[in-house]
Amino acid sequence: MKGKENQVRLSMFGTAEFPTHEEIMIEYSKEFEKYITPKGDTVFGFWMQTLADLELLDLELGGLANNYKIDPINRNVELDGDIEFIKKRVAHLETVKGEKTLYTAFIDLYGDTNAYGFHNLYPYKGKFYPRVVRTLINAFNLREGNIILDPFNGSGTTTHEASLMGIKSVGIDITPMGVMLARLKNELPFLSPKDLEFSFEDLIKILKAINNKEWLHSNKTLEDLILVIYFDTIDAFSRTTRYNKKGKEGLFIEKFMYIKKCYEKLMHIKEKWNLNFVKADIYEGDILELKEKYSNFKEKFDAIITSPPYYFSIDYVGKDKIAYEYLGIDMKKIEAKYLGMKNSLPKRKYGDLPSKVILYYEDLKKSIKNMYWALKPGGKIAIIVGDSTVGGKKIPTTIMTKRFCEEAGFKFEKLIFNPLLGIRNRAIRGESIIICRKEQR
Ligand SMILES: C[S@@+](CC[C@H](N)C(=O)[O-])C[C@H]1O[C@@H](n2cnc3c(N)ncnc32)[C@H](O)[C@@H]1O
Structure with missing residues (x-):
């Protein structure tokens, strides 16, 4: 009741007098100071x-x-x-x-x-939040001299963040586009400032050369950087008319300038904070062939931080159609190697789960076994997964992933559910971070 008296004052005519705009603002700022700052x-x-x-x-x-x-x-x-x-x-x-x-x-x-360093180079589907990677590297107490693996490295968020933190890492991915992006993020911090000196005229000539499929550069990093900016430009035009006024040339130049600014900012921070970036090793490869193709990876890694493709909720390859067409890469062949895309029948049935889902789980299980093999005893693993919804049914990937980890020999430690804020569709509401440990022998 007392509060009410404070809010409504009576005027000399007995009518209610409300606080002025200024009074409300002053009260509000006091509250704000008290609770929010x-x-x-x-x-x-x-x-x-x-x-x-x-x-x-x-x-x-x-x-x-x-x-x-x-x-x-x-x-x-x-x-x-x-x-x-x-x-x-x-x-x-x-x-x-x-x-x-x-x-x-x-x-x-x-x-x-999310956009510091070169994390915002290209809108790769299903990208990590760099902050989550940084958090896990901290939680696992990783230091200079340790080595991290991401066998589903995609566009290289794990490898780039590790590199910025001065920690060695290895990234593997099945898609050439992911590998191209991860390599770029890995190499760009090591360019010299004059490498990025292109005038507007140079850039317009380059755009013409790309259109004629004649673009080449002696520095592979620069050649690929320009191509990626081109793919991003063309993709933006194919999806919206928003940039029509700017034109392809305008948008291409703007995107190049943005990346150049990212480079300059990174160099500024590197110097001011006396940082030592460490290059990662990036491979195009299949996690299911880890043991056969990378036998030297046995018990090599101190930690694994990774996120497998979500079951069919994201068209990872289709998004990069323009890039694959330009590079002359057969998208069908890449898709066929994707987790769960084998053309076969599942080994056994699981209730009424569709066989496509079972195939996906069989591959996921094998990839977790391979990760166990690659991790040092005492090492930690964080797998980030989400439950997609297919045909109105939730696909229980989080719980299955935890189970596969335990079956592979890991000791489960923690699960953190991270809601995706501002989510606009029903397919994925958030993601879970599953943390496990490989016990010392
Ligand atoms: C959720 S995304 C990872 C995104 C990554 N964390 C990033 O920040 O860009 C999953 C990745 O798994 C890759 N992938 C799918 N099947 C694979 C396989 N058999 N071996 C290795 N990578 C695979 C996809 O190409 C995709 O980049």
């Missing part, structure tokens, strides 16, 4: 929005700090440990002991939590 010298980043984010912070601090206490109400943390190291590594804090973290510096400079 974090207090302390080690505070949450503004990008911490969900309960899953809290779990991810907890997970990474477990690997980074000696001791820590998270206060979700005041959005801050008390911690001790190697402060300089934590500042360079942590992915969920804006400041540590009063100083900006490297992650905050990335976001401030690039203006986006």
Whole structure:
């Protein structure tokens, strides 16, 4: 009742008088200050929005700090440990002991939590959030000298993030386009500034050369970079009329300039933070042939961070039709090697699951067995999966993945459900991070 008295005042005529706009704003800003603005010298980043984010912070601090206490109400943390190291590594804090973290510096400079470095080179389907990769690398306590594997490396989020953190990694993917992108992200940070000096006239000539299929460059990284920007430009035109005013040339130049800016920003941060990038090894290959083709990978890796293709919910290859046509690559052949795309009958039945789903699970199971083989005893694995819905039925991939991990010999540790915010379709609502350990013998 008391609150009501505060809100509605009576005028001299006995009629209600409401607070003015200014009064409301002042009250609101006091509330805001009290509840929303974090207090302390080690505070949450503004990008911490969900309960899953809290779990991810907890997970990474477990690997980074000696001791820590998270206060979700005041959005801050008390911690001790190697402060300089934590500042360079942590992915969920804006400041540590009063100083900006490297992650905050990335976001401030690039203006986006997912687009720093070259993570935004190309809109590859089913891409990871780089922050999740960083969190897992921290949680697994990986340092210089360790080595990570992503056998479904796609466009190379794991390998790029590991490289930015100064950790060696290996990425494998079945699609030539994924491999091309992962290699680019891997090589671009090592270019020299003059490599990217192209005038507008140069770029217009290059565009003509590409149209005539005559584009070549002595530097493979530059040749591929220009091609990828071209594919992205053509793809944008095929999907929308939004860019018609700019024209293909305009959009192509704009995209090139964007990548050049990404390079300059990365070099700025590298120097300021004294970072040491480490190149990954990227291979085009099939996880199902890991043992046969990469026998030296047996128990080689300290950690695996990966995400298999989701069952039929995403057309990974189709998205890159323009690129494959240009490169003269037969998409059908790539699709046939995709997890679950064998042309055969499943070994056994599982209730009334359609045989296509069973084939997918058989492959998933084998790929998890192969990952177990490649991981060092004591090593950790994080698999990120989602449950797609096919014909109105949920495909229980999360729970099956956990089961396959345990059957392969892994010890299950944790599952974190990460909702996909702003999701607009029913097929996938979020993804789960399944964390397991390979026990020491
Ligand atoms: C969910 S995506 C991974 C995306 C990646 N995390 C990224 O950030 O770009 C799954 C990937 O698995 C790859 N893939 C499918 N079947 C494969 C196989 N048999 N061996 C290796 N990679 C495969 C696909 O090409 C796709 O890039």
